[in-house]
Amino acid sequence: xxxxxxxxxxxxxxxxxxxxxxxxxxxxxxxxxxxxxxxxxxxxxxxxxxxxxxxxxxxxxxxxxxxxxxxxxxxxxxxxxxxxxxxxxxxxxxxxxxxxxxxxxxxxxxxxxxxxxxxxxxxxxxxxxxxxxxxxxxxxxxxxxxxxxxxxxxxxxxxxxxxxxxxxxxxxxxxxxxxxxxxxxxxxxxxxxxxxxxxxxxxxxxxxxxxxxxxxxxxxxxxxxxxxxxxxxxxxxxxxxxxxxxxxxxxxxxxxxxxxxxxxxxxxxxxxxxxxxxxxxxxxxxxxxxxxxxxxxxxxxxxxxxxxxxxxxxxxxxxxxxxxxxxxxxxxxxxxxxxxxxxx
Amino acid sequence: xxxxxxxxxxxxxxxxxxxxxxxxxxxxxxxxxxxxxxxxxxxxxxxxxxxxxxxxxxxxxxxxxxxxxxxxxxxxxxxxxxxxxxxxxxxxxxxxxxxxxxxxxxxxxxxxxxxxxxxxxxxxxxxxxxxxxxxxxxxxxxxxxxxxxxxxxxxxxxxxxxxxxxxxxxxxxxxxxxxxxxxxxxxxxxxxxxxxxxxxxxxxxxxxxxxxxxxxxxxxxxxxxxxxxxxxxxxxxxxxxxxxxxxxxxxxxxxxxxxxxxxxxxxxxxxxxxxxxxxxxxxxxxxxxxxxxxxxxxxxxxxxxxxxxxxxxxxx
Numbered sequence: 001x002x003x004x005x006x007x008x009x010x011x012x013x014x015x016x017x018x019x020x021x022x023x024x025x026x027x028x029x030x031x032x033x034x035x036x037x038x039x040x041x042x043x044x045x046x047x048x049x050x051x052x053x054x055x056x057x058x059x060x061x062x063x064x065x066x067x068x069x070x071x072x073x074x075x076x077x078x079x080x081x082x083x084x085x086x087x088x089x090x091x092x093x094x095x096x097x098x099x100x101x102x103x104x105x106x107x108x109x110x111x112x113x114x115x116x117x118x119x120x121x122x123x124x125x126x127x128x129x130x131x132x133x134x135x136x137x138x139x140x141x142x143x144x145x146x147x148x149x150x151x152x153x154x155x156x157x158x159x160x161x162x163x164x165x166x167x168x169x170x171x172x173x174x175x176x177x178x179x180x181x182x183x184x185x186x187x188x189x190x191x192x193x194x195x196x197x198x199x200x201x202x203x204x205x206x207x208x209x210x211x212x213x214x215x216x217x218x219x220x221x222x223x224x225x226x227x228x229x230x231x232x233x234x235x236x237x238x239x240x241x242x243x244x245x246x247x248x249x250x251x252x253x254x255x256x257x258x259x260x261x262x263x264x265x266x267x268x269x270x271x272x273x274x275x276x277x278x279x280x281x282x283x284x285x286x287x288x289x290x291x292x293x294x295x296x297x298x299x300x301x302x303x304x305x306x307x308x309x310x311x312x313x314x315x316x317x318x319x320x321x322x323x324x325x326x327x328x329x330x331x332x333x334x335x336x337x338x339x340x341x342x343x344x
Numbered sequence: 345x346x347x348x349x350x351x352x353x354x355x356x357x358x359x360x361x362x363x364x365x366x367x368x369x370x371x372x373x374x375x376x377x378x379x380x381x382x383x384x385x386x387x388x389x390x391x392x393x394x395x396x397x398x399x400x401x402x403x404x405x406x407x408x409x410x411x412x413x414x415x416x417x418x419x420x421x422x423x424x425x426x427x428x429x430x431x432x433x434x435x436x437x438x439x440x441x442x443x444x445x446x447x448x449x450x451x452x453x454x455x456x457x458x459x460x461x462x463x464x465x466x467x468x469x470x471x472x473x474x475x476x477x478x479x480x481x482x483x484x485x486x487x488x489x490x491x492x493x494x495x496x497x498x499x500x501x502x503x504x505x506x507x508x509x510x511x512x513x514x515x516x517x518x519x520x521x522x523x524x525x526x527x528x529x530x531x532x533x534x535x536x537x538x539x540x541x542x543x544x545x546x547x548x549x550x551x552x553x554x555x556x557x558x559x560x561x562x563x564x565x566x567x568x569x570x571x572x573x574x575x576x577x578x579x580x581x582x583x584x585x586x587x588x589x590x591x592x593x594x595x596x597x598x599x600x601x602x603x604x605x606x607x608x609x610x611x612x613x614x615x616x617x618x619x620x621x622x623x624x625x626x627x628x629x630x631x632x633x634x635x636x637x638x639x640x641x642x643x644x645x646x647x648x649x650x651x652x653x654x655x656x657x658x659x660x
Contacts, residue, residue, distance in 0.1 A: 056562055082567070090564035097562075105574055107653055116573075118562045153653045168563075201515040 005208045006032040006055070006093075012067035013047075013054050020281040021065070026232045028068075029306070032176060032208040035276025037199070039211045039223035039240075041255065042298065045277055047232035048212045050321025052178045055210075056095055057085040073178065074132060091121045092302040094169035096198075098181040100161035104153040111137075114168045118336050121172055136167040142195055159190035163197065170201055177202055178210045185217060195222050216259050220244060225314075228252050231278050231288035234306055238315035248309065248317035250293045250338055253330045266337075273338055287318065294338065295321060295329055348643075356639040363635040364417075368410050369627045374543060378623055383425045426621045431629050434614055441540060442610035444525060445603065446594040449532035454587060457537050461544030462576060476545070480538030492531045492605035499527060509607035528606045532599055536590065540583050547579040554578075581649060588645030589638065596634025614617055 013025040027049040032038050040048040053059045055077055070077040072092060075158050077085070097103040105113060114133035115126060122129070130149065137145035138162040153161055162182055165323040169177060179198060183191035199222055201208045211222060219226055219240065226243040228236040228251065247253055254273040260266065275292035278284065286301040287293070293300070297320070304318045321329070332339050371377050380397035381388070388396075397403050401412055416422035420432040454621075464473040500508045506527050512520040551557065552575050560574045600612030607613075611630065618626035650656045 058558060058562060086564050086566055088564070089562055095562045097555060097559060099555060103557040103559045105560070105578075106655060107577060116560075116565070120564045120569075154655050165559075 003034040004031050005034055006070065006176045006210075008051075008055075009067070010068040011051065011054065011078070013050050013059060013069060014058055014065045015061075016063040016065065017281075022280045023283060024232055024280060025054070026283075027306075028229070028232075028234050030227055030234070030237065032210055033207055034175070035203070035206050036224045037202065037209040037211055037222055038225045038227060039191060039213060039219045040227045040229060041213060041219055042229035043214060043215065043277060045231075045280075046229040048229050049180055051229070052095070052180055052210055052212055054178075055178065056089055056093060057082075059067060082132075089173045089322045090117055090169075090174070092174055093176040093178065094174040095178040096162070096169050096182045099185045100158065100165050101153060101185075103165060104161060106153060109150050109152055110156070110164045113170055114164070115150075117168045118171050126318070132171065133167070136171055137164065140164075140167045140170075140201070141193070142167070158186050159194060162186060162190075162194055166194070166197060166201065170207075173205050173207070175207055176210065177207045178212070180212045181214070184213070184215070191218070192221075198222070216255060228255070231283065232280055233288055233315075233318065235289065235319075236317040237306070238312075238317075242312070242315045246310075246315070247330065247336065248315065248323070249289075249319050250295055250321075250329075251289050252317075253336050254292075254338035257335065257339075270336060287320075295325075296301070348646075352639065352643040356636065359635050360632050363631050364414060364628055365410070367631045368413065368624070371421065371624050371627075372406055374622065379425050379624065382621065382623075413628065417625075417632075419630070421509070422625045422629065424618065424623050424625045426617070426623045431625045435611060435629060435633065437648070438609055438611045438614055440514075441608055442599065442612060442645070444511075444514065444521065445528050445532065445599060445608060445610060446591070448525070449529040450549070450591050452593070453533035453536045453622055454583075456533070456585070457540035458544060458576075458580075460537065461541035462495065462548065462571065462618075464545040465540065465548035465552065465575070465579075466571065468545075476538065476541055480542045483535050483538030483649060486535070488531060488535060488601045489605060491534060492528070492602050495527045495531055496605065509605075511608045511610075524581060524582055524606075525608075528602050528608060531602050531606075533592070538548055540586065543582050543586065544579060547582050548575050551575050551578045577652065580652060584645050584648050584652070588641040592637035592641035593634060595637045598634070 008031070009029050011025055011028045012023070013080065015022045015024060028047070028051055030038065040051065042048045050059055054066065055072075057077065057080065066078050072088065075084070075088075075095075077088070080088070080107045104110065108116075111130055111133050114136065115129040118124070118129040118132060119126070134149050137149060140301065142148055142160055142163050148156075148160075153164070163310060166184070177198075183194050184197070186194060195218065198211075207322045211218070212221060223240045225239050225259065226237070227234055228243070228249065230251050236243065236247065236252050238246075238248075243252060247256060251273070258271050259271065260270065273292060278288055278291065284291075286303050288297070288303075290300045299320045302320075304320050306316050306318045308314070308316050309319075309323050319326070330336050380393050380400065380402050383400065384393045384396045401409055404412075413422065417432070420430070422431045422432070423429060424431050424599050460472075460476055464476050467473060496508070500506045507524050510524055514521040548571075552571075557570060557574050560570045565573070597610070597612040597615045599610070600616040602608070603610045603612040604616055611633070614626055615630040617623070619631070
């Protein structure tokens, strides 16, 4: 349970564009261990998808620049050659994408697509691979798997398509499974089913799961640990309980505060974090959240390090406020949120 | 499927009818058109011209003439006004020549276009890609008579590598048959390669950005496998459609300039002569012949389309 599968150290990803160098990911470090589910949360543009796609080498292009390392069982993915990556992709580390209708080939039968994944790494016959594909489809909850394997993606519903993607991703029992917003395109009831599938299957295979989402409800449901990203940086990191019950960063408070709770009276206005995420091209020095943070003070002009401020060494955050100040500022009427409060 | 065929067959009949009416009608409004005079000859007396006119029915109402002409066409008895040859027979004899010219040229241009288009899509912006763009513009702009004449001049006259026009039947000497056709094949192919490869390149670049290509890469497939199995297969649709129409037109005689320059006795050459002589029967038969191929090949390309993309259902 404690075996560390993936270790990401100071990952930097930038893209050269006409307007300058876009720093999509800056100094991100985290680990993923066997059997644990790590959720990466953040708004659109926070760098969460770029981070996980870089792990699979899918962001490589003539205008991308990388720094840092991402070691999968000791082997660095950032500097790996294309051949090495082709070996690893699908076999050691696999990915489920956001929109299954566009992520599956429209002209290939779904069984054939799973077979293609299997035969990309294993030298077995098409018939044997198809049998395995059908068995996998059954395990992810697709009824009449043998018949349905001959169907095309457009003949499935959204939830079923996502199950096909899950079956495909797990077909070679990868050590790390990346799910990039797999339920965003699905309705809520199907979402619950898919999350159950992912949770169950990854528990069975003991894979480490990286789950990218912007939905805190999903995080609460499925995650063991949570990484909060903002403007390409990690701003808070901790267990799911720590993040939900003892959040240390104002941005996290804002995220939690913007979730409408069923067990309370509805607010007159939906709470939102005012302002916009910063440009990633000419990022201002200092804390990236400073322009939008009501608790910012002069020290925030200097970028805070990602460090533990509490006795618990696993709970890290990037904020200059002291823990006592944070506890005072983060709650209003018993609710955690980002409100105008007295800054020191 | 049978409904598809039935609907296409019905539209073929309608199209053939419409084509024949339009072509026939055009000649009725041309001022200098006087077929009786043409048949009778330059030195014929007015009496002879009147006799010819009566014999051929040129004095009858237009719809009667039309009806007669169509009857003659479909019974295979129609003859042309210039040389008194049986038009249907001429077409029958000349079709193998046109097919010999068009079919290998089409295969050549499609294979080369797919290869060059793929290479361009794999390395966009590089030398090969830009070179291909120039080739495409040249291919579309250059008049075929110029290209054919230049090829003939350079490679048959200046450098005696190839024979100076003419056609040898495949049956009598396959090697000579091919030898005589190489320059014409190049002339036809050169016009289309640039265009088709650019269409494929553009289509492939669009497909390469799609999510399922990213999934294919995420499975660990090599770049070559990703390109051939996923990108290319989804990029062929536009060139299949274009090819259907181009090929149909060529089989119907659209390569008439090439046939004339290289002196190949094909359908195009016959049609070109007929147009020059305002000789209605071959022109009508030619137009209907082409219309038939257009319907046939557009139906075939629809079928291929449905085979390539299972989301498409064949409708009429």
